[in-house]
Amino acid sequence: MTASGDFNIGIVGSGVVGSRIALHLQSLGIRPRTASFQHASELFDCSVVVLAHGAPHATLVSAFIAQGVSVVSASDNLQDVMSILDAHDRAVARGVAVITGAACSPGMTGLLVHHVKRAFESIDEVHVAVHGTGGPACARQHHDSLAGVSIGWHDGEWLQRPAGSGRELCWFPDPIGARDCYRYGSPEPLLLQRAEITLQRITARVSATRRDRLTARLPMLAPPHPEGGIGGLRVEVRGVRNGNRHVEIVGVAERLASVAGAVASNAALAILNGTVPPGVHNLGQENLPNDTILDGVLATGTTLHQFVGN
Amino acid sequence: MGNLCGDPKGDPVKFIRQAILAISLGGIIAAVLRTRGKSPDAPSQGGWREVTPQR
Numbered sequence: 001m002t003a004s005g006d007f008n009i010g011i012v013g014s015g016v017v018g019s020r021i022a023l024h025l026q027s028l029g030i031r032p033r034t035a036s037f038q039h040a041s042e043l044f045d046c047s048v049v050v051l052a053h054g055a056p057h058a059t060l061v062s063a064f065i066a067q068g069v070s071v072v073s074a075s076d077n078l079q080d081v082m083s084i085l086d087a088h089d090r091a092v093a094r095g096v097a098v099i100t101g102a103a104c105s106p107g108m109t110g111l112l113v114h115h116v117k118r119a120f121e122s123i124d125e126v127h128v129a130v131h132g133t134g135g136p137a138c139a140r141q142h143h144d145s146l147a148g149v150s151i152g153w154h155d156g157e158w159l160q161r162p163a164g165s166g167r168e169l170c171w172f173p174d175p176i177g178a179r180d181c182y183r184y185g186s187p188e189p190l191l192l193q194r195a196e197i198t199l200q201r202i203t204a205r206v207s208a209t210r211r212d213r214l215t216a217r218l219p220m221l222a223p224p225h226p227e228g229g230i231g232g233l234r235v236e237v238r239g240v241r242n243g244n245r246h247v248e249i250v251g252v253a254e255r256l257a258s259v260a261g262a263v264a265s266n267a268a269l270a271i272l273n274g275t276v277p278p279g280v281h282n283l284g285q286e287n288l289p290n291d292t293i294l295d296g297v298l299a300t301g302t303t304l305h306q307f308v309g310n
Numbered sequence: 311m312g313n314l315c316g317d318p319k320g321d322p323v324k325f326i327r328q329a330i331l332a333i334s335l336g337g338i339i340a341a342v343l344r345t346r347g348k349s350p351d352a353p354s355q356g357g358w359r360e361v362t363p364q365r
Contacts (some may be wrong), residue, residue, distance in 0.1 A: 115363055173358040251358070294363065304363065309356015 009268050010035065010043030012060065013053030016135030016227050017074055017103070020261025021050055021268075024300055028269070044069060048268045050102075051075065052261075054137030058083035061098060062090070070096045070276075072267045074103040074260055076141055078151070081106075081187035085194075088280040097276040102267040102283060103260035105130040105204070105233055106191045108252065110284025111263070111294040112235045112304075113192060116248045123239035124200045128188050129170040129181045131207040132231025134257030139224030142184075146208055146216035150183035153193050153202035164213045168205060172232035173253040173305040179232075181205035182213065195284030231256035249307035259302055266296035 009025060009032040011018050018034065025032045035042045037053045040060055048070045051057045055077035061084050064071045073084055084100040091098050101107055109128050117123045133139040150163045166183040188204035215221060234251040252259060267283065270276050275289045284290060298304060 250361070291363075298363065304361050305358040306361045307356055308359050 008047040008272055009033070010046035010049040012037055012040045012043065012049060012051045015052065015054075015137060016257040017138070017260045017264070018050075018052035020258055021052055021265045024262055024265035025268075027300075030269075048072065048271045050264050050268050052264060055141065056080040056083070058087070061100075062087055065091050065094050065096055065098065068094055068096055070271045071098045072102045072264050072271065073098070073100045074107070074264045076101065076103055076106060076138075076187065078145075078148075078185050078187045078190070081190065085190075085280055092279045095278045097271045097278055098280040099267045099271065099276065099288070100280055100282055101187055101191045102264045104134070104231070104256045104263065105186070106188045107263040107267075107283050108233055108259050108297065109188060109235055110191060110195050110282060111290050111297065112233075112250050113196060113237060114284045114290040115294055116235065116237045116250055117196070117239070119248050120237070120239035120241050120246060121243075122198060123196065123237050124198060125202070125236075125238035126192055126196070126199055127201075127203045127205075127236040127238075128192070129168075129172070129179075129205045129207070129234045129236075130231070130256070131170075131172050131176055131179050131181075131233075132256050133224070133228040134231075134255070134260055135227055136224040138256065138260075139228065140220065142206065143212070143216060143220050143224075145185040145206065146182065146212055148185040150185055150204070151189050152183070152204070153189045153199065155200055158189075164208070164216055166203075166205070170205065170207070170234055171307070172234050173251045175230065176232040176253055179207035180209075181207045184208075191282040192284065194282055195286075227255065227257060230254065231259075233259070251305050251307070252302055253305065254302050258300070259297070262297040262300040262302060263293070266293045269296065 011032050011034045043049050044067045050072045052074050055075045057073045057075040061071050133142045146164045148163050149160050152159045163184045170181045171178050184206040186204040189202040192202050232253045236249045
């Protein structure tokens with residue numbers, strides 16, 4: 001474990017997620033250094049940097065890789081995450097570890113899929129739904145993601161569908177309950193497919209109101225809230241157990257910025273402790289310490305729920 | 311052969327009758343799909359409970 005008082009971890013962005021990451025690290029006796037996006041070069045002497053500002057992150061990731069600094073990115077922008085994944089060879093060449101999509105969705109979802117799959121002989125479907133937003137940057141991303149194109153993994157092929165389509169009523173843990181959820185532009189299917197190559201179907205949906213969908217192609221009409229309320233995450237995994245079809249559904253009900261902060265800070269700790277190999281990774285992949293990271297997230301007070309029914 | 315689309319100018323009563331028939335048929339089909347179109351392995355009742363990961 002890192003000694004108290006050092007500055008091995010840097011944080012870019014001091015918004016809702018950035019401040020939660022700093023709080024989590026401070027509770028573990030680590031004093032991170034924080035810089036704004038414009039002054040990110042001040043963190044070139046850190047061992048690990050967590051990018052917690054609004055997307056895009058890819059340019060900064062490349063800059064930190066070039067400086068030999070490991071990176072954790074909390075970006076949930078599809079194009080941004082794809083650009084970060086393209087930096088894999090450069091990260092390996094520089095011997096640095098990069099974890100992309102280390103937030104709530106994606107991020108926590110990969111940890112949950114990895115955790116739940118031990119209840120199966122094999123898994124072939126994952127369906128993710130998320131409700132709520134973190135800080136203002138997350139709210140803007142939510143707004144934009146309902147206007148573009150969503151991707152989904154279906155029987156070994158990538159499908160593109162209009163974001164905002166495909167309504168499905170999803171039940172989240174209390175106190176959220178049932179919400180109408182829609183396809184959205186998310187890197188979730190891409191990252192889950194990398195983590196679990198046996199999956200045949202992956203979908204990602206986000207809760208939205210009629211107003212969200214109607215105004216998605218317009219600029220945001222009102223500035224977003226400083227922080228969203230209680231959000232929710234729901235991960236449905238389907239596969240085979242004892243020779244029969246089986247479904248497991250797990251979820252969390254928590255402020256999404258808190259979940260994202262806990263995931264990103266524990267991912268940074270994993271890199272700092274040397275348990276992540278060089279290259280670009282995402283949570284849920286076999287070569288990452290997913291159980292340790294999930295334990296660290298749950299130790300911050302996030303409660304895991306399981307749907308029990310028939 | 312009569313006009314299947316129903317010419318409102320020719321026979322408005324027939325047109326209204328055909329429209330009501332079409333709406334009724336659509337409603338019946340939708341009702342059947344709603345009651346019978348469920349995935350067999352989707353959870354239909356239950357609730358959420360807190361869990362602690364077991365290693």
